[in-house]
Amino acid sequence: MIDALKQLKSNLEAKPTRGRSYEIISYIVDACLQRDDVYEKLTFEAATLLHCCGTAAEREMDPQKWMPSISVLQKALNLTQTSEARRLRFGYSPGGGRGNVSLYWLELAPEEAENQSGREVQPDEVTYRRSAPGSIKPSITARFFFKKGEIKNRSVVGTAFLTSIMLASLTWIAMLSLVILSLVLRDESINMGSLFHLLIAVIGFLFIWKQSLAPWFKVIDDCVVKAPLGVAAIFEDSCEIEMFRHERSRWTRLVRFSADCPLCGSNIELRQGKPDHVLPLVGRCIESPHAHVYSFDRMTLRGKYIGP
Structure with missing residues (x-):
């Protein structure tokens, strides 16, 4: 068991891979190697793994919904191990009822399971998780509007925010129109410098429109779009904005x-x-x-x- 754990740790260090499953495996391996009795089975609750491996935003989620399925954990474990070494597998005890929690642990896999690990059927379906309300931190400029990460569209604050988006879009279009108009009405003939300035203005307009303004119009039809620039806090990972209906009102929220x-x-x-x-x-x-x-x-x- 100890040799298999050391080999697995070596494989993880030699081939670092991103992902929740690999972070959980790495944490469990380190905890197993640091225990006093290496032959004692060490079990982990979902809440413990979430606290030690999850981000600050993810810790607001239900631990069971945050945990990958046991088949996904086993798949990641199989990909990390070499065929020559003795293989490990995930042990799992599902919880149920008051006081009974799900437990996870690592154990040596029987030889029959090792021979069958290469013949697993690849699943073709995934189940998504939606982040907990308020777990995505808005930027400083958006924090006034997105209280707890969401906004009611027809509230006073929501109306002011959507109006500001509309005015910003109109202002941006007007600025581009003025640039083009100033170039057309110039007394001098159009030269390469003028064309270069026009090209820079058009590229800048398209970038700002696509990354900052267009998503607010697109979310009305698509319901979920990638969050525009400047909405989420600078250190937040990639996230989305979702428009949904709740109690006859439409809301917009930051979500991942x-x-x-x-x-x-x-x-x-x-x-x-x-x-x-x-x-x-x-x-x-x-x-x-x-x-x-x-x-x-x-x-x-x-x-x-x-x-x-």
């Missing part, structure tokens, strides 16, 4: 959808579907973003494998 890749055990996050897919948003594995791709359904929080 994620899943565990059943093919490699890494994390899946929402990214743009284009140019290789027609869907506006797809789930892409952070370790293999063009090969491990899944669809995204915000109502069922499920996705199907759609391939590269």
Whole structure:
């Protein structure tokens, strides 16, 4: 057991991989190697693993919803181990009822399981998680509007925010129009310098429009889009904005959808579907973003494998 744990730790250090499953495996291996009695079974609760491996925003989630499925954990563990060494497997005791919690541990795999590990059927479906309300911190400029990470569209604050977006869009269009008009009405003939200034103005306009303003209009139809620049705090990871209906009112909130890749055990996050897919948003594995791709359904929080 101790030799298998040391070999697994060596493999993790030699091939560092991003993802929740790998962070959990690394933490459990370190804890097992640091215990006094290496032959004693060391079990871990989901809440403990969330506290030690999750981010500050993720710690607001239900530990059981945060934990990857046991099949995903085992898949990541299999990919980390070499075929020559004695293999480990995840032990799992599902909880249920008051006071009974789910437990996870590492143990040596029987030889039969080692022989069958290479013949696993690859799953073609993922289940997404939605971050807890208020776990995504807005930026300083957006904090006034997004109380607890969300805003009621038809409230006073919501109306002021949407009006500011509309005015900013109109102002940006007017500025571009003035630049073009000033170049057209010049007494001097148009030269390369004028064309260069026009090109810079158009590129700047398109960038700001696409990254900061257009998502607020697009979310009305798509319900979920990538968060525009300047909305989430600077140290926040990639996130989305979601428009939803609650008690006859429409709300907009900062949210992050994620899943565990059943093919490699890494994390899946929402990214743009284009140019290789027609869907506006797809789930892409952070370790293999063009090969491990899944669809995204915000109502069922499920996705199907759609391939590269």
